[in-house]
Amino acid sequence: ATGHLYVKSDVYGFGVVLLEILTAMRAMDTKRPSGQQNLVEWVKPFLSNKKKLKGIMDGRIEGQYSQKAAIQAAALSLKCLESDPKQRPSMKDVLESLEAIEAIQVKSKESRKNSSHQPPVHQAARHQRVVRV
DSSP states (O other), X not given: OOXXXXXXHHHHHHHHHHHHHHHTOOSBOTTSOTTSSBHHHHHXXXXXXXHHHHXXXXXXXXXXXXXXXXXXXXXXHHHHTOSSGGGSOOHXXXXXXXXXXXXXXXXXXXXXXXXXXXXXXXXXXXXXXXXXX
16 A cells, blocks of 8 residues: 555556657557557567657658657657556656657757758858958
């Protein structure tokens, strides 16, 4: 009666929800082919494989996240879905991981934003020659 099982069950449940978000699929769907009806059992082996991970990600959100953030979110989901509750992270650890993933996203967006506002190198070089003359 320590309450640890319930806390770790919540962590598992969060891992399932995170997996649903990443894949845009329901945790249980009897309309999917046999072997794919239980999302966790079906997708869990793909979560640690970068190439296979892209194949299960929701295509509608592609381009809205960095590959590094997607890999880390999948890794977090995998940790939350550990079959041994003692091996699952605490919700505090989950929160810290989510904050780190968000920081990756912010950094990635800022670098894309900064690079899109700078002229291509050849235009910048041309401009510098004009300034020198």
